[in-house]
Amino acid sequence: MMLSIGRLTKRYDSHTLFDLTDFSLEGATAYVLTGVNGAGKSTLLRVLAGLAPAEAQDVQFEGRSVSLSPYPSLLRQSIVYVHQHPIMFSTSVADNIAYGLKARGESHAAIKQAVHDAMSWAGVRHLADNNPATLSGGEKQRVALARAKVLHPRLLLLDEPTANLDGAAREQVIALIPTLIHAGSSVVMACHDRDLINLPEVQRMKLRDGKLEMK
Amino acid sequence: MALWEAVQAAFALLFTGDPVLWRIIWISLSTSMLGLLIATPVAVAGGYAIAMHQFPARRVVIWLAQAALSLPTVLIGLLLYMLLSRHGPMGGLQWLFTQSGIVAGQVIIALPVLLAFTLAAVQAADPRYAETAITHGASRWGVMTTMLYEVRFGVMAAVISGFGRVVSEVGCAMMVGGNIAGETRTITTAIALETSKGEFAQGIALGIVLVTIALAMNGALMLLQGDAHAAKGSA
Numbered sequence: 150m151m152l153s154i155g156r157l158t159k160r161y162d163s164h165t166l167f168d169l170t171d172f173s174l175e176g177a178t179a180y181v182l183t184g185v186n187g188a189g190k191s192t193l194l195r196v197l198a199g200l201a202p203a204e205a206q207d208v209q210f211e212g213r214s215v216s217l218s219p220y221p222s223l224l225r226q227s228i229v230y231v232h233q234h235p236i237m238f239s240t241s242v243a244d245n246i247a248y249g250l251k252a253r254g255e256s257h258a259a260i261k262q263a264v265h266d267a268m269s270w271a272g273v274r275h276l277a278d279n280n281p282a283t284l285s286g287g288e289k290q291r292v293a294l295a296r297a298k299v300l301h302p303r304l305l306l307l308d309e310p311t312a313n314l315d316g317a318a319r320e321q322v323i324a325l326i327p328t329l330i331h332a333g334s335s336v337v338m339a340c341h342d343r344d345l346i347n348l349p350e351v352q353r354m355k356l357r358d359g360k361l362e363m364k
Numbered sequence: 365m366a367l368w369e370a371v372q373a374a375f376a377l378l379f380t381g382d383p384v385l386w387r388i389i390w391i392s393l394s395t396s397m398l399g400l401l402i403a404t405p406v407a408v409a410g411g412y413a414i415a416m417h418q419f420p421a422r423r424v425v426i427w428l429a430q431a432a433l434s435l436p437t438v439l440i441g442l443l444l445y446m447l448l449s450r451h452g453p454m455g456g457l458q459w460l461f462t463q464s465g466i467v468a469g470q471v472i473i474a475l476p477v478l479l480a481f482t483l484a485a486v487q488a489a490d491p492r493y494a495e496t497a498i499t500h501g502a503s504r505w506g507v508m509t510t511m512l513y514e515v516r517f518g519v520m521a522a523v524i525s526g527f528g529r530v531v532s533e534v535g536c537a538m539m540v541g542g543n544i545a546g547e548t549r550t551i552t553t554a555i556a557l558e559t560s561k562g563e564f565a566q567g568i569a570l571g572i573v574l575v576t577i578a579l580a581m582n583g584a585l586m587l588l589q590g591d592a593h594a595a596k597g598s599a
Contacts, residue, residue: 198499230499236492239514249500300500 151176151303151335152197154217155207159192166192167359174304174337176211179330181346182339184356190339191233193356194306197337198230211303226253229302233309235293237281242273242292245281249300263299271295271325287318294325298332305329307338311345323348373565374572384545385566389573392550395463396531399470404523407475411482411522412508416494426483432476437469438535444469445539461542466550469536474526481525485518486511517589524581532574 153173159166166189174180182190195201199220208215215221229249237245246267250260268274271291276284281292290310297305310326311319323344329336330350338345346353353364377385414425446452448460448468459465489511497510512519534552541548543557551574555567 200495200499225498225501228499230495232492232496234492236490236496238493238496238510248497248502252497252500252502252506296500 150174150209151211153207153209154205156205157193157196158204159189159196159201160204165359167356167361169193169361172361174335175352176303176335177330177333178335179326179348179351180335180337180354181348181351182337182354182356183341183346188356189359190356191308194230194308194337194339197304198228198306199224200230227303228306229297229300229304230306231293231297231308231310233312234286235289235296237284237289237292239280239282241277242279242281242284243268243277245292246296246299248296253300267295267299270298270328272321285318287314287321290314290318290322291325294322294329298329298334301332302334305334305336307336307340309340309342310338311340311342319344367564370564370568374568377565377569378572382569385569387546388549388551388554388570391463391548392531392552393577395466395537395550396470396527399467399530400474400523400527402467403471403474403478403526407478407526408482408512408519408522409508411479412486412512414479415483415486416508416511429476429479429483433480435476436535437473437533438539440469440472441536441539444472444536448540460540461544461548463541463548465540466537466548469540470530470533473533473536474530477526477529478522481522482515482519485515485522488518489515517585520585520588524585527581528578531577 151174153171154169155171157167157169157172159168182193184190192201196203196205196217199217202218205217208217210224210227213223215223217224238248243264246264247260250263255263265274268277271294273288273292273295276288276292281289284292294307294310307326311322314322319342323342326336326338326345326348340346345351355362355364414422414429444465445460447454448457448465449455450460457464459468493514494507494511497507502510532552534556537543537548537550538553538556541550541553543549543553549557551570555570558564558567
C-alpha cells in the first residue's frame with residue numbers, strides 16, 4: 150500500500166463535500182476518479198496534494214505515519230499535482246520543465262539530461278526555448294506532464310488532463326499516461342474522458358454523495 | 365522676469381552644468397534612491413507576505429497601509445522631526461537637518477506605496493503560480509521569488525511609483541532636512557525656496573529635471589510591459 154487514510158472528511162461550514170473511510174492507493178497503479186460536477190473530485194486531489202485543508206485520520210504513506218496538515222516534506226517530494234489548465238511560468242519551456250529539479254538543488258548536468266529526456270518523452274523538444282505563452286493547450290498540458298515526470302513522483306495527481314483538448318492534442322496527452330505508470334508512478338486522474346476511463350489496467354473510483362465507490 | 369526669459373535661463377543653467385543646480389539634483393536623486401533601496405526589500409516582502417498569508421488583523425494591516433498612502437508628507441516630516449530633534453527619542457542619532465534624516469523620511473514615505481502596490485500585484489496574480497511552485501517542491505523562498513518574478517511588472521510599477529512619491533515630496537524633506545544649501549537642499553525644497561524669492565529660472569530647470577525623470581521611468585516601464593504583452597499576445 151502506498152497511501153492509506155483511515156478517514157478523510159472535507160467540510161465547507163455545515164456542508165460535508167465528502168467523508169471517505171479507508172481510502173487507499175496502491176503503488177505504480179493508475180486510477181481514474183469520476184463523479185458528477187461538484188462531487189469533489191478536484192477537491193480530493195487538492196487535499197491529497199496539500200493544497201486544500203481537510204480532516205484526516207490515520208494517514209500512512211509507504212508505511213510511515215504522516216499528517217496532511219501541516220503537509221510533510223515526505224509527501225511534498227513524493228506527490229505532484231497538475232492543474233486542469235496548467236499554468237506555465239514566464240520563462241522558457243525548458244526552464245519550466247527544469248523548475249522542480251532546480252528547487253531540489255539537482256546538479257546542472259543532471260537537470261540538463263533530465264529535461265532533455267522529458268522533452269523528448271513529451272514530444273516538445275522543438276519548443277525548448279519557446280515562451281510558454283505561445284503554446285497551444287495540448288502543448289501546455291504535455292509540458293506540464295513533462296514538468297511533473299522529471300521529478301519521478303510516487304503519486305501523480307492529474308485534474309482533468311484532457312479537458313478542453315480535442316483531436317490530436319487529446320490523443321497525444323492520452324498516449325503519455327500509460328508511460329507514466331510504467332515509469333513507476335501511481336496516477337490518479339479526475340476525469341470524464343471515456344478514453345482515459347477505459348484505459349487498460351486502470352482502477353476506477355467514483356465519488357457519489359460524498360462517498361467513494363471502487364468499481 | 366518674463367516666463368520665456370525664465371525658461372531660457374533654466375535651460376542655460378541645465379546645459380552649462382551649473383554646480384549649484386546639479387548639486388541639488390544629486391542630493392535629491394541620491395537620497396531618494398537610497399531611501400527606495402532601503403524600503404523596497406522590506407515593503408515587497410511585506411506586501412507579498414500579507415497577500416499570501418491569512419492572519420489575525422490582516423485586514424487592519426491592509427487598511428493602515430492603504431491609509432498611509434494618503435498621509436501628508438508634511439505630517440510624516442513633523443513626526444520625524446519630533447523623533448529626531450535633540451530631545452526626541454532618536455535625537456542621539458543627530459540626523460536632523462542631515463541627508464540621513466531625509467533618507468529616513470523617504471523610507472517612511474515609500475514603504476506604504478511599495479507595500480500596497482506589491483500587495484495588489486500579488487493578490488491579482490493567478491494562484492496556480494504559487495500552487496504549481498509548491499507542488500513541484502519549491503521552498504518558501506522559492507515560491508516567493510517565483511511569484512515576485514511573475515508579477516515583476518507590478519513590482520516595477522510599485523518601485524517607480526515609490527520613487528515618484530519620494531522624489532517629488534517637499535514637506536518632509538523641508539522639515540527634516542532644513543533646506544540647507546549644498547547639504548540638504550533637494551529639487552522640491554529648492555523649487556519652493558526659489559519661487560518664494562521670485563526667481564523662477566532654477567525652479568523651472570529643476571522642474572524640467574523632475575518631469576524628465578518621470579517620463580523616463582514610466583517610459584521604461586511601458587516598454588517592458590509592452591514586450592510582455594506582445595509575447596502573450598502572440599499566443
